[in-house]
Structures are given as structure tokens and as C-alpha cells.
Amino acid sequence: MKTTSSLSINAERLNARIGELARIGKIGDTGVCRLALSKEDRQGVELVMRWMEKAAMKTRIDPFGNLIGVLEGRNPEAPVLMLGSHIDSQPYGGRFDGTIGVLGAIEAVQTLVESGIQPEMTIEVVAFCDEEGCRFNKGLFGVRGMTGKLEPGELERTDKQGMTRREALLEFGCDPDEMKGYTFREGRIGAFLELHIEQGPVLEAMKQPIGIVSGISGPVWWTVEMTGFAGHAGSVPMPMRQDALVGCAKVIVGLNELAAEVPGAPTVGTVGSLSVFPDSRNIIPEKVSFTVDFRDMELQRRNRLEERLRTLIDDVCREHRLTYVIREDTNSEPRYCADWIKELLAKEAEGMSLAPPELMSGPFHDSLAMSYVCDYGMIFVRCKEGISHNPKEYAAPEDIELGAELLFRAAKKISAGEARSEPQNQG
Ligand SMILES: [Zn+2]
Numbered sequence: 001m002k003t004t005s006s007l008s009i010n011a012e013r014l015n016a017r018i019g020e021l022a023r024i025g026k027i028g029d030t031g032v033c034r035l036a037l038s039k040e041d042r043q044g045v046e047l048v049m050r051w052m053e054k055a056a057m058k059t060r061i062d063p064f065g066n067l068i069g070v071l072e073g074r075n076p077e078a079p080v081l082m083l084g085s086h087i088d089s090q091p092y093g094g095r096f097d098g099t100i101g102v103l104g105a106i107e108a109v110q111t112l113v114e115s116g117i118q119p120e121m122t123i124e125v126v127a128f129c130d131e132e133g134c135r136f137n138k139g140l141f142g143v144r145g146m147t148g149k150l151e152p153g154e155l156e157r158t159d160k161q162g163m164t165r166r167e168a169l170l171e172f173g174c175d176p177d178e179m180k181g182y183t184f185r186e187g188r189i190g191a192f193l194e195l196h197i198e199q200g201p202v203l204e205a206m207k208q209p210i211g212i213v214s215g216i217s218g219p220v221w222w223t224v225e226m227t228g229f230a231g232h233a234g235s236v237p238m239p240m241r242q243d244a245l246v247g248c249a250k251v252i253v254g255l256n257e258l259a260a261e262v263p264g265a266p267t268v269g270t271v272g273s274l275s276v277f278p279d280s281r282n283i284i285p286e287k288v289s290f291t292v293d294f295r296d297m298e299l300q301r302r303n304r305l306e307e308r309l310r311t312l313i314d315d316v317c318r319e320h321r322l323t324y325v326i327r328e329d330t331n332s333e334p335r336y337c338a339d340w341i342k343e344l345l346a347k348e349a350e351g352m353s354l355a356p357p358e359l360m361s362g363p364f365h366d367s368l369a370m371s372y373v374c375d376y377g378m379i380f381v382r383c384k385e386g387i388s389h390n391p392k393e394y395a396a397p398e399d400i401e402l403g404a405e406l407l408f409r410a411a412k413k414i415s416a417g418e419a420r421s422e423p424q425n426q427g
Pocket residue numbers: 086097098131196365
């Protein structure tokens with residue numbers, strides 16, 4: 001099915017911009033490294049700011065490092081329609097993660113403006129600061145800052161070079177002291193829409209270019225430390241050992257089995273980082289520290305599995321005479337997209353001769369933080385083999401165009417005040 005001819009957006013312009021932004025922080029042929037608040041990030045923000053201005057938006061960078069473009073509506077009292085995503089990347093990232101959501105949103109606004117439409121609601125396009133969280137080990141910084149959800153000590157978190165977030169913000173051109181006076185006004189944002197690549201293999205398997213997101217499964221993140229006793233690998237008999245790595249291995253296998261227990265369920269569990277002390281081939285591992293990432297769309301099921309994982313760690317440690325500490329780094333519950341936005345997206349897609357399937361999001365996005373302050377909806381774009389956070393990440397221009405067109409059509413309806421229903425904010 002060829003729908004390009006019926007597009008309202010300027011697909012060529014959108015794809016050219018995606019290519020141009022990808023040149024900033026380019027690694028290899030197709031990769032991108034644009035770490036949050038780095039010099040490359042700043043360059044990217046400045047380029048995107050110029051595009052916002054070309055789309056007739058007034059721009060500013062807030063104290064949290066968010067780039068915001070504003071298209072004033074006819075009714076400045078009405079709640080704002082916010083669109084956006086992020087342009088920072090992983091250290092070994094791709095060209096599409098986040099960027100298609102920001103550039104797609106600018107394209108949607110520019111199309112509105114070029115059609116001579118002034119929306120009823122003000123539209124704000126945001127490139128949120130530090131969605132990825134890899135530099136300071138805590139993500140969604142900009143969106144949480146903007147919505148008043150930062151936690152104590154966040155400005156003192158350091159990157160691998162020992163630079164604090166406060167210093168990085170200052171270097172970026174933001175004044176963290178201005179954050180103090182910043183409070184989020186409840187009800188200011190009416191709805192939030194985000195376009196993003198799927199970062200998973202579901203749409204590709206269904207042969208669908210785009211999908212409508214049902215919700216974002218909440219991750220629980222732990223750091224677990226298990227401690228035994230070191231000894232010579234050649235002399236300590238097996239029954240006398242307190243090998244922390246053996247205990248850890250049993251937990252990894254157990255987590256895998258727990259997450260796979262219900263066939264077809266979206267539950268996923270991963271140990272992705274592990275460090276061994278003293279890390280020597282002829283010393284029995286004394287201490288192992290590892291991460292746990294656990295996600296599900298059903299909070300109750302996730303909670304039950306989490307309890308069983310705690311029991312498993314306890315049992316394993318007793319068996320191997322280890323002590324352990326579980327530190328919870330992040331715990332967010334699943335957040336569901338608003339029904340009225342999902343229905344609107346489905347209806348607008350129908351007008352494009354598309355029937356996008358509903359699917360959940362395993363990864364979190366800026367939308368996750370927005371879900372606490374307004375109704376939200378997300379459009380996913382198919383990505384090749386589900387690869388993301390990797391230079392091999394790829395989404396076809398034709399698919400991105402369809403996603404951006406749907407974003408445009410939905411934004412046009414919502415900002416005209418034609419699609420709003422009772423807000424169903426999950427609180
Ligand atoms: Zn992203």
C-alpha cells in the first residue's frame with residue numbers, strides 16, 4: 001500500500017533533517033554518540049532550535065536543559081498540547097531513537113503553520129534533556145525537572161569523569177539555581193503525544209509500519225550485592241567455599257525462569273551488568289555486584305515475581321553462606337495511554353488506510369514521566385530487527401513518514417479542541 005502521495009507533511013524535509021542531525025556526534029557510518037549535556041548535545045539542540053524557529057515557534061531552553069518551541073494558540077487559557085521526545089543518545093547509539101519524535105513534532109507544527117492553521121490550543125514541542133540517563137546513571141532528567149519530579153541530590157550525581165550534573169548543566173548554558181523558582185502548574189498540559197521507534201521486534205513480525213502504544217511497562221531496577229569469602233582457588237575444598245559468583249549465577253538463572261514463567265506474557269527480566277571482586281582467576285569470588293531490570297504491564301504480577309526473586313536470593317545466599325544487600329534504584333509502575341487518544345489515533349490512521357495494532361512499550365520514554373501530569377499517547381514506528389541503542393538501529397523513511405503523518409493528524413485534531421474528552425489522568 002502506497003500512501004506517500006496522500007501525506008500532508010513534507011516527508012522529504014523530515015527525512016533530510018533526521019540525516020542532518022545524525023551528523024552531529026556521528027560514529028562510524030550510521031552510529032551516533034550525543035551524550036546528554038555534552039558539546040555534541042548542545043550543537044544538536046542549536047540545530048533543532050533553528051528548525052523550530054523555521055516552523056514559526058518561539059524557542060527557549062529551560063533550567064533543566066529542555067529545548068522548548070512554542071506555537072501560540074488562539075486560546076492561551078486552554079491547556080497546552082505538548083509533543084516531543086529527546087535528541088540525546090546512548091554512547092553507542094542510533095540515528096532514530098528519540099530524534100524522530102522531536103523532528104516529527106516540528107514537522108507536524110510546520111505543516112499546520114504552512115496550511116495557515118492557528119490552533120485553538122497552544123502547542124509546545126520539547127526536546128527533553130537527558131532521557132537516556134547513561135551519563136549520570138539516571139534517566140528522564142529534563143522531563144522530570146519540568147514536571148517537578150526531581151529527587152534530592154540529582155545535581156550532585158557524577159559522570160565517569162567525575163563531572164557533576166550541576167557542572168554539566170552550567171557548561172551547557174543552563175543555570176541550575178533557576179530551578180528553585182520553577183514549579184509545575186497542575187493542569188497546564190492537556191495532553192502529550194510522542195512518536196518513537198519501537199526498539200523491539202513486534203511491529204516487524206506483524207508486518208506493520210506503525211503501531212499505537214497501549215502503555216509503558218514499569219521497570220524496577222535493583223543493584224544487588226552478594227558477599228562471601230575469598231580464598232585460594234586451588235586449596236579451598238568445594239563444600240567449604242562461600243563463592244559469591246556461584247550464588248549470583250543461580251539468581252540470574254532463577255530470574256530468567258521467573259520472567260519466562262507465563263507464556264506470552266510481556267514480563268521480562270535481565271541482569272545486564274555484573275562486577276566481580278577481586279576478579280582474579282585463582283581467587284574464589286568474594287563479592288559480586290549486579291543489576292536487575294524487571295518489567296511487566298501488570299503491576300500485581302510483577303510484584304509477585306519480585307517477591308519470589310527476593311526469596312530466591314535469600315535461599316541462595318543461605319545455601320552458599322553469603323550475605324546480601326538489595327538496593328532499589330528505580331521503581332515505576334506501568335502507565336497506560338489514555339483511551340481517548342488511542343481511539344483518536346486509530347481513527348486518524350483509518351483515514352490513512354492503515355490499521356495500526358496496539359502494543360505495549362517495554363522501554364520507558366519521556367512519556368512515562370508525562371503520564372503523571374496529563375493524558376498521553378504514543379505512536380511506534382517499526383524498526384529493523386528490533387535493534388536499538390546500537391549504530392545498526394534502522395527505521396525506514398516510509399515508516400517514519402507514516403508515523404509523523406499520524407502525529408500531525410492527531411495533533412491537528414487535539415489542538416483544534418475537537419478531540420478532547422474528559423481527562424483520565426491516572427494520578
Ligand atoms: Zn528514546
